[in-house]
Amino acid sequence: MSDGQLEAKAVEAGYGDVDVLKKVDLDAVRGRITGLIGPNGSGKSTLLKACAKSIPTTSGSVVLGGADIAGLSTREIARRMALLPQSPTTPPYLTVRELVEQGRYAHVGPLGMLRRRDFEQVRRAIELVRLEDFIDRDVDTLSGGERQRAWLALALAQDTPLLALDEPTTYLDIGHQFEALELIRSLNREQDVTVIMVLHDLNQAARFCDHLVMLDAGQVVASGGPWEALTVELLRRHFGIETSIMPDPETDHPVILPRSSTARTSPSTDGTAADGTVTDGATTDGMAAGDTERSARDGDDDGGDDGVGDEKSAADGSPV
């Protein structure tokens, strides 16, 4: 039915009167891991939500598995794409099995009855994340790494060809971060699941993603393989950081060594991004005070990744 391909074209979306995304293109090619990177408030989470129709788009189109999401019901979208928000709240007194069973919501009948196929998918999802031994344990008694795997199993139980993950490594120590990312990569390679994920750690993004899309102030400023999307120039301009970049002696992926933070310059003053996109207008002042209110209310927003602060940059009129 759906092949896991997602194509977003000139998507604009936001919250209320605040536009966060400005004509964003995103292409998640089947079988690849696409990484979304960018500073806080650049619109990464918003883009994922817009692609899943969690928030309405004001213009542009999103084609998911061959169909425009505008014409798809919430349930149909949930059968094509699983979206795992950042650090979801863990409900107390819910076992791993009970949690993962909720992933079948879009597949079950009107009374929510699970059928044999649903039980099989639940078991498969739990086995894929290797939580069989914890199946009857309450999720909130698990460690951070196990818990993240439980959430992943919930998304896998949706049995979708496309998996969208918003910062799947948040709050995990480095060992569990790699465990989660390696698990995601093996799902991608072995189960033929197309993945889009937001990552904050650029070295992990370089290592685990086939394709990277860098957002800044609601616009795509770079798109390409790790070596194309992670350059000294791009990191200076959009993250405000001086770096040295060198190849990993074993894997040949770029390794980024941060040197010092610099004041971020306005993108329009120094021309074009690496992929030739002419960046216009917006400054990148990242978070503003307004962000905290939204993130406190939504709970799953990563401290202002929605770029509410862009209001400020628009008001500044700083470019030119």
Place this chain on the structure above:
Amino acid sequence: MTATATPTAAAPSATAAPAPRRRPGRAYAVAASSLVGLVVLSVWWGTGSVMLTPAAAWRALVDPDDAERIEVIATNARLARVVMAIGVGAALGASGALLQALYQNALASPSITGVTQGAVAAAVVWLTFGGASSLDEATWIVPLVATAGGFGAGLLTYIAARLGGRTDPLRLILMGVLVGGVLASITAVTILASGDLGQELIRWTTGSLTGTTWTKVRLLYTGLALLTPLVIISLPLANVLALGDNLAQGLGQRVEWARGVVLFTSAGLVAAAVSFVGGIAFVGLVAPHLTRRATGADLRRHLPAAALVGAGMVAAADFVARNVVPIDVLRWLGVENPQVLASAVPAGIFLALLGAPYFVIILRRTRT
């Protein structure tokens, strides 16, 4: 020797279990003990200011030729009360379980939807300013008015919360508290203005099963039967809603629609219960808490258990209300008809008196 060796050998493996693993057997234990409790209570309907042996009480039920007096007392008054208590408690327990999932908040209860206050206010206003001059006169009109009031208040809460576009749980809670507060004031003012009727009206605000008749019982159970399909539909909806709006949407749920259905269902349950017995508090809050530790939060198991425990709570409270009030003390106080007064003590008072301290104990042991 062996007697001491066995426990020491068994002990380490028991304590070495990594973390609390829920035992499914505990869920059945809760259900079974609730059931036993209900059976015992229903046998005890013979106990009251006129004593009957359980055997006599049963005989009165099955044998229509039995002494008329016993039949009237046992079946019409006491059994009706027990059956009513079970229905009311089950409705309140079930609605509490739904609401705590819906609001993702373990402190949610029927009273924060405004439905309880709406039903009570409507009943009190109708009894004071409407046609009926006494509570008995209005066997079915008052429950209907109260149900309408409860739904009206629930709808008002929902619409007020939705004015901002979305009805997220926090807005719903705030609006529910607001609507409930206003309605409680209306109730209070009405009672002040009602003169002679005041004492009877007060019972409405605390919840009492006095004056239960079989007609009312039939009405209540008809309502509950109509609501049962909605409850079954609500179970999976509320389970997903409990994971939060963003996740629910990602799982394929139309969140606003689902929340509407679950709210309507729980409002219906509360309105049905409160319309016959008044604002019984605590059951909707406490019953889900008592059962969640054993059954887990998955409503497919949690809701039936909460309903059973709720039923047991109200039946027990009414039993206490009918039997434990010391008649001698009332007589000593100079009360003219101590038996009458004792049987009229609102069960809701005992629920609050006994429920509150127990709830504190439970909370201390509950992980958040």
